[in-house]
């Protein structure tokens with residue numbers, strides 16, 4: 053019989069004396085049990101002690117369970133060895149990590165059962181080995197602490213290794229360093245972005261802005277970060293707050309921001325993480341530059357289009373008196389906003405004059421649009437000129453379309469062949485001229501128009517009025533500054549300089565080197581009656597150059613065979629006419645009279661009373677002569 057102590061606990065063992073003696077011996081050898089008392093045969097006392105010892109045993113078992121459960125449920129692997137290096141502890145995590153069951157290694161020497169263990173070395177040295185990295189044979193990367201277990205007196209009782217799998221940790225470390233890298237990259241991107249960026253948290257408190265934001269809004273980080281975004285740069289309800297409340301993004305919202313009220317496009321997106329609102333990110337795109345670029349592009353476009361009005365007065369050849377008058381009238385008209393009506397036969401240069409007037413006017417940097425009223429089908433003319441609203445007719449563009457009048461806004465519209473304008477269009481044009489506004493096809497809204505009108509016609513409008521094909525009221529609206537461009541046969545002295553001009557032009561176009569026109573050829577040209585005017589002269593010279601060999605440099609009569617033939621006929625005719633002396637004199641006198649009247653009219657700026665006075669004839673007589681020489685339509689300059 054005997055009693056003993058394990059740690060702080062007492063243990064009473066009852067049994068046959070022999071067995072007890074053996075147990076005592078073992079216990080004493082292991083140093084675990086110390087005999088503290090011996091009792092005589094007092095049964096009651098024995099029973100009390102036994103009960104007490106049973107309770108203690110139960111508690112011990114309980115503690116052991118707790119201890120085992122704890123050791124087995126920890127994530128860290130634990131291996132313990134006793135003084136002899138025998139494995140006494142091998143928890144579940146150790147089984148998992150090393151891949152060996154505890155029963156296989158418990159009771160064996162650690163260095164025999166576990167590869168690369170250093171527990172026996174720790175036992176030997178008594179030195180702890182902390183935070184040691186090690187790769188297990190199965191490739192698992194671990195970090196381990198090996199420490200000696202000492203008694204209260206410092207004696208080494210054993211050693212313990214506690215280690216854990218670092219694979220997850222290393223993965224986490226790698227992920228964290230990736231995240232750090234990503235964060236630095238994002239910061240760099242945000243920092244050097246030209247888009248103004250701002251970030252707020254879920255409560256609308258400013259978290260981040262970039263330098264572009266400061267440049268655009270004038271707000272420094274200290275004005276924004278940590279401050280509520282309840283009133284923002286737009287002096288309105290904060291867009292960030294709206295996004296946080298609705299949790300819906302704001303896309304492409306045009307706004308004006310900053311002290312300079314710059315035009316911007318705002319995009320704000322809520323930031324959701326796992327379904328939870330974490331804040332919002334705003335990106336503001338400054339479109340001021342784009343707008344300026346757009347405007348410059350538009351200007352460039354307009355200039356290109358203006359270049360379509362390619363001729364200037366310098367390119368109008370003609371020093372003859374009637375041509376000089378027409379050019380001077382056109383130059384004067386160019387400086388006013390007045391409507392110009394160019395009259396003259398086909399090919400006399402009406403379009404050339406229209407270009408030159410536009411290019412001399414203050415509208416020269418804006419559009420010059422030519423509309424050939426005779427060439428556009430009547431069904432299309434109205435929508436082409438005045439545009440149409442959406443859905444005005446089948447096939448109309450969805451957003452409607454601006455008409456040529458709107459396109460020419462700020463510039464000039466050249467209405468060529470106005471004499472061929474259909475009657476219905478004449479009414480509409482009259483309205484534009486009177487009201488300076490138009491209504492698109494299918495629309496109701498009056499759109500103001502700021503367009504200078506130059507009209508041209510080869511038709512005798514006065515007789516068109518008489519036969520009812522042209523409206524008189526429109527005629528008066530158009531006939532503000534009428535300019536009569538004389539036919540070529542009335543200014544034969546211009547033919548030589550026109551030929552020189554055309555030679556240069558075609559030499560450049562065809563890569564030729566034709567220098568002059570033979571005197572006989574010029575006589576033929578001057579004798580011809582030129583029904584097609586300068587356009588016809590252009591064709592004749594062009595054809596002549598094609599007929600010439602490359603080494604020929606002078607245009608001879610043989611280069612214009614058809615014309616030589618006609619000229620001959622007309623020369624013969626002239627000879628015949630010359631036989632009739634009366635007729636020739638009359639013609640010469642008429643020609644002289646007409647040219648004298650034109651000069652006087654030009655000197656008096658078209659004022660008939662003054663012209664009549666200067667000519668010394670009655671006003672009535674002047675009107676008669678103007679009618680006779682088809683100059684009745686010439687009007688006084690305004």
Ligand SMILES: Nc1ncnc2c1ncn2[C@@H]1O[C@H](COP(=O)(O)OP(=O)(O)OP(=O)(O)O)[C@@H](O)[C@H]1O
Nearest residue numbers: 367368369370397398399400401402403404586587
């Ligand atoms: N005075 C001029 N100097 C140089 N070229 C001229 C002159 N007059 C006309 N031309 C040229 O003659 C051609 C016909 O001129 P333009 O088209 O201006 O005539 P138009 O009177 O408008 O003819 P249409 O009535 O048939 O439209 C053009 O190539 C033009 O450049």
